[in-house]
Amino acid sequence: MRSEELGETLLPKRLALPIFASDPLSSVAYATEEILLVLTVGGTAFLYLTPWIAAGVVLLMAVVVTSYRQVVRAYPSGGGSYEVVTTNLGPNAGLVVAASLLVDYVMTVAVSVASGVDNIISAFPSISAARVPMAVGFVVLLSAMNLRGVREAGRAFAAPTYLFIFGIVLMIVTGFVKMLFGHTPVASSAQYAVIPVDHKDTLAGLGLLMLCLRAFASGCTALTGVESISNGVPAFRKPKSKNAATTMSAMGITAVLMFVGITALALIAKVHKTDDTCRLANYPGDCHTTSQPTVIAQLASSIFGGDHSVLFYFIQAVTALVLILAANTAFNGFPLLSSILAQHRYLPRQLHTRGDRLAFSNGIIALAVVNIALLVAYKADVTNLIHLYILGVFTSFTLSQIGMVKHWNRLLATETDTKVRGSAKRSRIINGFGAGFTGLVLVIVMITKFTEGAWLAVVAAVLLFGMMRGIRKHYDAVAEELAVEDLKAESVRPSKVHAIVLVSTLHKPTLRALGYAQAFRPDILEAVTVAVEKDSTQDLQEKWAESEIQVPLKVLDSPFREITKPVVGYVRSIRRTSPREAVAVFIPEYVVGHWWEHLLHNQSALWLKSRLLFTPGVMVISVPWQLTSSTRADRPARRAPGSVRRGEPAGNLDPTEPEKAVHSGSA
Amino acid sequence: MRSEELGETLLPKRLALPIFASDPLSSVAYATEEILLVLTVGGTAFLYLTPWIAAGVVLLMAVVVTSYRQVVRAYPSGGGSYEVVTTNLGPNAGLVVAASLLVDYVMTVAVSVASGVDNIISAFPSISAARVPMAVGFVVLLSAMNLRGVREAGRAFAAPTYLFIFGIVLMIVTGFVKMLFGHTPVASSAQYAVIPVDHKDTLAGLGLLMLCLRAFASGCTALTGVESISNGVPAFRKPKSKNAATTMSAMGITAVLMFVGITALALIAKVHKTDDTCRLANYPGDCHTTSQPTVIAQLASSIFGGDHSVLFYFIQAVTALVLILAANTAFNGFPLLSSILAQHRYLPRQLHTRGDRLAFSNGIIALAVVNIALLVAYKADVTNLIHLYILGVFTSFTLSQIGMVKHWNRLLATETDTKVRGSAKRSRIINGFGAGFTGLVLVIVMITKFTEGAWLAVVAAVLLFGMMRGIRKHYDAVAEELAVEDLKAESVRPSKVHAIVLVSTLHKPTLRALGYAQAFRPDILEAVTVAVEKDSTQDLQEKWAESEIQVPLKVLDSPFREITKPVVGYVRSIRRTSPREAVAVFIPEYVVGHWWEHLLHNQSALWLKSRLLFTPGVMVISVPWQLTSSTRADRPARRAPGSVRRGEPAGNLDPTEPEKAVHSGSA
Numbered sequence A, B: 001m002r003s004e005e006l007g008e009t010l011l012p013k014r015l016a017l018p019i020f021a022s023d024p025l026s027s028v029a030y031a032t033e034e035i036l037l038v039l040t041v042g043g044t045a046f047l048y049l050t051p052w053i054a055a056g057v058v059l060l061m062a063v064v065v066t067s068y069r070q071v072v073r074a075y076p077s078g079g080g081s082y083e084v085v086t087t088n089l090g091p092n093a094g095l096v097v098a099a100s101l102l103v104d105y106v107m108t109v110a111v112s113v114a115s116g117v118d119n120i121i122s123a124f125p126s127i128s129a130a131r132v133p134m135a136v137g138f139v140v141l142l143s144a145m146n147l148r149g150v151r152e153a154g155r156a157f158a159a160p161t162y163l164f165i166f167g168i169v170l171m172i173v174t175g176f177v178k179m180l181f182g183h184t185p186v187a188s189s190a191q192y193a194v195i196p197v198d199h200k201d202t203l204a205g206l207g208l209l210m211l212c213l214r215a216f217a218s219g220c221t222a223l224t225g226v227e228s229i230s231n232g233v234p235a236f237r238k239p240k241s242k243n244a245a246t247t248m249s250a251m252g253i254t255a256v257l258m259f260v261g262i263t264a265l266a267l268i269a270k271v272h273k274t275d276d277t278c279r280l281a282n283y284p285g286d287c288h289t290t291s292q293p294t295v296i297a298q299l300a301s302s303i304f305g306g307d308h309s310v311l312f313y314f315i316q317a318v319t320a321l322v323l324i325l326a327a328n329t330a331f332n333g334f335p336l337l338s339s340i341l342a343q344h345r346y347l348p349r350q351l352h353t354r355g356d357r358l359a360f361s362n363g364i365i366a367l368a369v370v371n372i373a374l375l376v377a378y379k380a381d382v383t384n385l386i387h388l389y390i391l392g393v394f395t396s397f398t399l400s401q402i403g404m405v406k407h408w409n410r411l412l413a414t415e416t417d418t419k420v421r422g423s424a425k426r427s428r429i430i431n432g433f434g435a436g437f438t439g440l441v442l443v444i445v446m447i448t449k450f451t452e453g454a455w456l457a458v459v460a461a462v463l464l465f466g467m468m469r470g471i472r473k474h475y476d477a478v479a480e481e482l483a484v485e486d487l488k489a490e491s492v493r494p495s496k497v498h499a500i501v502l503v504s505t506l507h508k509p510t511l512r513a514l515g516y517a518q519a520f521r522p523d524i525l526e527a528v529t530v531a532v533e534k535d536s537t538q539d540l541q542e543k544w545a546e547s548e549i550q551v552p553l554k555v556l557d558s559p560f561r562e563i564t565k566p567v568v569g570y571v572r573s574i575r576r577t578s579p580r581e582a583v584a585v586f587i588p589e590y591v592v593g594h595w596w597e598h599l600l601h602n603q604s605a606l607w608l609k610s611r612l613l614f615t616p617g618v619m620v621i622s623v624p625w626q627l628t629s630s631t632r633a634d635r636p637a638r639r640a641p642g643s644v645r646r647g648e649p650a651g652n653l654d655p656t657e658p659e660k661a662v663h664s665g666s667a
Helices: A002-009 A013-026 A028-042 A047-074 A080-089 A091-123 A125-147 A155-180 A205-223 A226-231 A240-268 A295-303 A310-343 A357-377 A382-386 A390-414 A418-452 A454-482 A508-519 A534-546 A564-577 A595-600 A604-612 A628-633 B002-009 B013-026 B028-042 B047-074 B080-089 B091-123 B125-147 B155-180 B205-223 B226-231 B240-268 B295-303 B310-343 B357-377 B382-387 B390-414 B418-452 B454-482 B508-519 B534-546 B564-577 B595-600 B604-612 B628-633
Strands: A496-502 A524-531 A553-557 A581-592 A618-626 B496-502 B524-531 B553-557 B581-592 B618-626
Touching (some): A013 A028, A013 A155, A013 A310, A028 A240, A028 A295, A047 A080, A047 A205, A047 A226, A047 A240, A047 A390, A047 A418, A080 A091, A080 A226, A080 A310, A080 A390, A091 A125, A091 A295, A091 A382, A091 A390, A091 A454, A125 A310, A125 A357, A155 A295, A205 A390, A205 A418, A226 A390, A240 A295, A390 A418, A390 A454, A418 A454, A496 A508, A496 A564, A496 B508, A508 A618, A524 A564, A534 A553, A553 A564, A564 A581, A564 A604, A581 A604, A581 A628, A581 B454, A604 A618, B013 B028, B013 B155, B013 B226, B013 B240, B013 B310, B028 B091, B028 B205, B028 B240, B028 B295, B047 B080, B047 B205, B047 B226, B047 B240, B047 B418, B080 B226, B080 B310, B080 B390, B091 B125, B091 B295, B091 B357, B091 B390, B125 B310, B125 B357, B155 B240, B155 B295, B226 B390, B240 B295, B310 B357, B382 B418, B390 B418, B390 B454, B418 B454, B496 B508, B496 B564, B508 B524, B508 B581, B534 B553, B553 B564, B564 B581, B581 B628, B604 B618, B618 B628
Parallel strands (some): A496 A524, A496 A581, A524 A553, A581 A618, B496 B524, B496 B581, B524 B553, B581 B618
Antiparallel strands (some): A618 B618
16 A cells, blocks of 8 residues: 555656646746857858857767766666766766766756746746846755645646647747748847847957857856756656656657757747847847847737737746756755765755655755855856856766766676667767767856856855765764674673653653653663752752652752752762762753744753763663643644655655654743 | 852942942933933023923932832842832832833943944034944944953942943043133033024023023933942942942932033033034034034033044043943843843743753844844944933832832831831831932923933833733743642652664663663663664665664664654554553663764754653663764853852852853754
């Protein structure tokens, strides 16, 4: 029954495509634009190069998709590039990929949100002043949603991607059909001549080559997010690998069709888009503050009959929506990768177990904070943010393809079946070509983008790499220190147990702690109180004497209203007198339900407990008393972000026992 | 020996004066100015009223100081106004005073820092644009100092106050001596005619009265901080009350002399200071952005020979310093009052015990955050901030004087000794007059300042009042729930103890926990592991079988990598089967030294522990294993802010056992 339950939560291809592909597909919303922005530095002189650059991007897309179909088949566990590289090229190369991917997730949010906002502003130019606040608002919204544990799966999340595909395809088809009937679409910006930068329209030789390479590097943003399916194989229905590979191809074909269609129409409709509005001759408004509509917006407007047609708003809405959805995928992918890294002890271990929501929440908040900083610093400008983005993408592409080549080499070294060998050899050629091509692109991106901002991504990745190495080193050192050398020698049992029950007043939690301590029948048992307030101590002593409690009460002096020091001092004095005895300190606590109640109950017991833990030979025993308010704290369990991608089931395992928000105070 | 130690840390009068009086004495740096700012709305027409208003302030100062000498004698425990009012007028009136005082502490920081920065800018006008950042910087500096636990006492803290007194007295004497020789000082602003606001120079009747009252209310800022000595009586040497009363008088006389001197010289030197620089005719620079030098700066400049004389810089330096020091007193007074309120269960209990640094740190951070917000919102403008300040001061003055009247009434009701009765009757007259006078001032302040910002202080005080009442109510409810009705019935001892040792791997902490559990000889003992990772669970089972550990190992299933749920479920199943058994869960933990190490070690054990505390019939037993890094965590104890004022000793009680920074992880 449980595995059936699991099966139900796995994703059919029709749901997996939108969930994993919103990120790569949404990239086509800005890829064409980025190519044009580079080429128009030479006015309209070099726009004729666009088809060639687009062809390069399409070829690259085909190579990368084919290569990742191999990854999905060979590594179905969902580790993606990180797993491929770690297995085949060793842990350090794997860590480089991991660091790049972590940076990528951050940039996915920033770029997607910025582009989404750009498309909203293209529809409603009057709110262009609110660009940065809107972008920040979306990041806050996404993190709030993920902190509350909104599930990623389901139709609500699938619909925008399909609507986006439908809208863009409709636009492309309509555009070409209109052309057939002689109504060639004309973009609103076609009327403005483009002023070239510093005679860049006369570029030739090396200068022209560099321009092409820069345009190509910018166009490569179409490939961001392509690897996401390879991280989600466990979430697919069986046969997992085959379904994932099919979805991969479907995604690739859709992306290529949309990218080619948009690029072709942008050229046909003569979209003139520049990085600096002042280079558009006679552009209305103050060119220093006016932004240009996105390429998608210009096409939709020219094809669907102007800036106020219903279909224009529809295209802008679904484009913005799919981009925001793409940003959301990072909020799900980030904890997933963190969890795998934590399993390998490169990140704090608590990120591994699903149970710890705090860790996930911290991850989400960190992602949000970094993104808000980026969006504010770069004024939510897509082009500037993209410079930081693609370097990491191609680092992981290249390394994973090299890893795959090694994978096939290793397989071929032992495999004898000629059919398998043949298939492996074909795969090796594919991945070898992929490695060469993506490696070349990596070099191109490095050369053309480094000084434009990519250096910052490199610095961030290097810092992450160093941090993860350090964490692993620490965990290894602790494991070594804790390792058992001689089981017999290490298993010494204390000769006696000296039990102490800490008492502040004679209330129910105290009585329970006394009862539990007595049930243990320790060798020595005494109650201990710290004389913080003279009056209340005397009062306690009197009540104690009147009662028929058999346990003697010891009073510790504390001239300066301190609790911790006298108790720790007393425990140490016991250990000094009889070093082979273990001291068991019973602490009566009471458990409350609301977080604010927690703030009101004595934190100094928490401090005392942690101080006692530093003392060798001590056990710290919490005896809880549940206040009635503690039962009010029932709260349904939340899902951790990324659980859909991991193929984990929905809801609680045991619906009769909801998780509780837990806060404990002490008596 | 310990009491000798205590005696040494108590303050002689020569140190107590500067420590407690920096706040009231520094008020004279802005009191004269605030009177002038109000009167100059009528141009120079009403400056002739200044001596009368100043006389009112001096009379008020005499009354308040005399009244507080009574408080110091009757309530030597340092509770100050709060104690007087609570004892005599009941807890609700006491809470009103407490809320007012808490608001006051906040405003002391804001006003003093703003005025300090004002005096720095008067010396270096070129940095006037940095007013707000400088003010914020000082707040950050003060909180950092207090977070690090810098001691308040000592010569470094006493010197600025004496230097300030010396500087101001020197300036006043020099000014008058120069006058005797015919060189009457002339302020730099004397040359600018003051343009009255809307014909306010022709005010008469009620309008003129209101102007006088507003000027008087503003001048009353000279009294802020006067009560501080009454909160610090325990820090004085014996005879405490007498010494405190003497210091009180010395402070009052000094304050009056300085205030009168400054006010007289300001009139003689014709200091023209307006709330709006544009009302100074022909003032150089853009009047919208140029600020005027402080009254102190104008006097120092005119008396000591210009803006670049050494003595001018000296006066500005000591004035700024004493103001910053006054702000620091709030960082010490705030935790002190909080501690008393916590003792009365109006604030979280952890604020009461000195040991809890976290609580003090939170208080300091809260104080800093609120002040930064205020300084930014009010652009560090002294005058605007002062509107929020004096209402709270006079609320506590008035209520405490009424309380004192009640105190003497109560005493006179039983006292028969005629000498004592006579003295009490005289005291009653003093306090009765004080109550009437300060009550009148309270009404004046309320009328003249409410709409100018004082309403915000009222709102804050009301919120604090409500919060404190709520906290007290909660504590009372918990105490009632925990109270023992029937000692016999409540002291039930469990029939058996079922002990569980949680095991993840077979390392040293596990072996220690097993040994300790065995030493307790529980009725049932078993080791339990959660099968999170299949491989490692199998590995553990094999090792366990090989070893000669006598305790059986039970494996709990966990299909979703969760630890908490299976363990809690198992514990509950034991309780269901045998409700009279207590379940003891032993958790092996390891203790690390650095805070960052703490982040790396499994927080999920912390979560498990708090979840277990919700389960009735359970004991949670931490068995610590100290890693070598844990010994590196030695750190000397820090003093809590306000400890000097409380009369607590310096340093550690036991210098051989320094406090440690404690962080614990779990295995």
